[in-house]
Amino acid sequence: MPKIVDRTERRAVLCQAAVAVFAEQGYHRATMQAVAERAGVSKGGVYEYFDSKEQLLLASAEMLLSAAFGQSIAALERDSGTLHERLESFAREALGTAEDWSELCLLLLQVWAELGPFEEGPLRTMMGRLYRESADRVQAVLDAAIENGEAAPHPSRAAALAIMASLDGMVLQAILVPDEFRSALATGAFYGWCRSLVPVAATEE
């Protein structure tokens, strides 16, 4: 009669611990020991659920990032509200509040550093997929807005990528120049950028 544990649940707990520790100490400086302790399990226990540190990073990153990206883009895909309103919601969701955001930013930095210069690798694949999917969804929203005349016709892929790029640039500002980041947040700067990148239809102005 083996102890019944929900493996999925357990993996999630470990991922959360891993995210916290990796964000705090950096992926390479963090030890499996530290992750295990944070999760309240033994060092060896982690290996019941993940084959290696690398896989733990992969799973942790995927869990956190797909949730975060999904949530913010969902705000853009809502049925209700004008495009501008939804862009503003998106900006608010994406940048969120300082605490979670900070952990997310720090983990992103760690993941980015692990991408490496080569095409291969599961981390690249996952991150690339996430990036493209996110850009696709943003672009779809923009295309729909162009379709129904809310936005002026413009290269929507470029705009989508510009929005993505700005968002990532904000990640860095949050970490590197937090005071500038906070004031940009307060003045709604990121939302403003999104707006500038998406020309509205002439009639709507």
Place this chain on the structure above:
Amino acid sequence: MPKIVDRTERRAVLCQAAVAVFAEQGYHRATMQAVAERAGVSKGGVYEYFDSKEQLLLASAEMLLSAAFGQSIAALERDSGTLHERLESFAREALGTAEDWSELCLLLLQVWAELGPFEEGPLRTMMGRLYRESADRVQAVLDAAIENGEAAPHPSRAAALAIMASLDGMVLQAILVPDEFRSALATGAFYGWCRSLVPVAATEE
């Protein structure tokens, strides 16, 4: 009479080797041995010029990044040409050609990952200073353009930070979704974003 060596020159050579190796393998995976070999010196030789791996990263990053940032922003600060022309030059300089750019991007990712969540640390200080200085110089250009009526009055700090953020976001695209990056480059997307972020004066249009 000891062997004559130009210590500054020597440090530069080591930094170049370090940049290449750190970009290629990642800061933590790279060994001092590998850097030394790349530079054509012995393991111990590196320590004649840098006290630790950390200091090597700091010096390497500072050397590469201040050169790269300086060069591209200089294009923006030129006397000749319209603001738009200079923005385009800036974009071209900043994104440059694939080879050097790639190394720069990869090193940036490594440096970002080393920033850590704490306020302290020489790497943070250096990077923060570089970031602020760059933003300051971009902003100064925008302010001058507003002054002489080339650009419409607008919050220039926000625009400067938006340009910086977009640029950093491009770094990531270059590594993470290189095909999208290349096509964005081909269509002059980054330049377009800079333009959208800087509203021109009504008369000039």
Place this chain on the structure above:
Amino acid sequence: MPKIVDRTERRAVLCQAAVAVFAEQGYHRATMQAVAERAGVSKGGVYEYFDSKEQLLLASAEMLLSAAFGQSIAALERDSGTLHERLESFAREALGTAEDWSELCLLLLQVWAELGPFEEGPLRTMMGRLYRESADRVQAVLDAAIENGEAAPHPSRAAALAIMASLDGMVLQAILVPDEFRSALATGAFYGWCRSLVPVAATEE
């Protein structure tokens, strides 16, 4: 259920190995590798029980020296026998037999060399405490003997320190001029010195 190990027992085994290796090769020449091999564990295994080589020396020295000092002084503190008899027992215990003694001497030399010129440091503290405690106990025995008239009244602290000093001087002779040491041992020289340093009461002679 993890492998059951008695950590205290394990530390003791490692200390014994460390004592042997440090005595044989000298503290600085000895490698952690060598200690580990002597103890039959892997290099990393030592670090499960001691944080550093320095701490290993500290623990090893404390274990060996407190045992050795304690044992010999205990012979002096016995209830039975005259002061002279107990001084002789003490001398015999302290100088013991060649084998253990030699290891003890060699380790002492290593520890002394690590004391350094500064007041601070756990090794100094431990050794200072051990020295004072030993001197205190010897002095207490002398005071008791003065009290009950077995020994003539005399500065007992000075005598205790003289005995300690002579003993340490013997350590050096054992290593440096072993033949003289052995003949001094054979003629009971050290015991004789102790006697000369402790004037007997007039009536007892």
Place this chain on the structure above:
Amino acid sequence: MPKIVDRTERRAVLCQAAVAVFAEQGYHRATMQAVAERAGVSKGGVYEYFDSKEQLLLASAEMLLSAAFGQSIAALERDSGTLHERLESFAREALGTAEDWSELCLLLLQVWAELGPFEEGPLRTMMGRLYRESADRVQAVLDAAIENGEAAPHPSRAAALAIMASLDGMVLQAILVPDEFRSALATGAFYGWCRSLVPVAATEE
């Protein structure tokens, strides 16, 4: 026309520097660099005069110790004064003043630690010779005193070795329990021990 330097003079300067550095930092922690700097020469320069660090220790120790031992024993060998007076002079010379003494003690500790458990080795040979010569000279003084009736007949070799041992024990106290050492010095304890170890002729008392 080679620069004329007095090699013997130069060696002496280097030895003095070596003594200071070895005493201060310990033989193994001290670097040749540090010794060279203290002596005001270049790192490579030391090797003009000594083939290795080990030889530098050997020469330094011999220079310092033979001078120190010689000087104090000379006080014992003087023609003028009673044995007791000369014993007192000896004690004063040997323990000297705190500063020089401290350096001497610290170097002794370092040398002792380098003796190693084996019979061979130039350091052992030198130190053994020095020890025996010193003991011989002390013994000769005692024998002469016995001869002329100043001291009672007694095993003079044992007394000489006891004096040597006590002296070495003082070295340790000076380093390990400096406060006890200083008070022992103030009360003339060491001289007292020497006296107890050398029974005077009955008539003299």
Place this chain on the structure above:
DNA sequence: GATGAATGAGAATTCATTCAT
């Protein structure tokens, strides 16, 4: 002779991973 840059053999220490219990 003197210099100090360069070398490279080591040594302490860390930590992902394994596996006996």
Place this chain on the structure above:
DNA sequence: CATGAATGAATTCTCATTCAT
């Protein structure tokens, strides 16, 4: 399943020694 003791490869950094100038 879970534990945590043990492993050992890998890495940073040190420093005695050499040698071109």
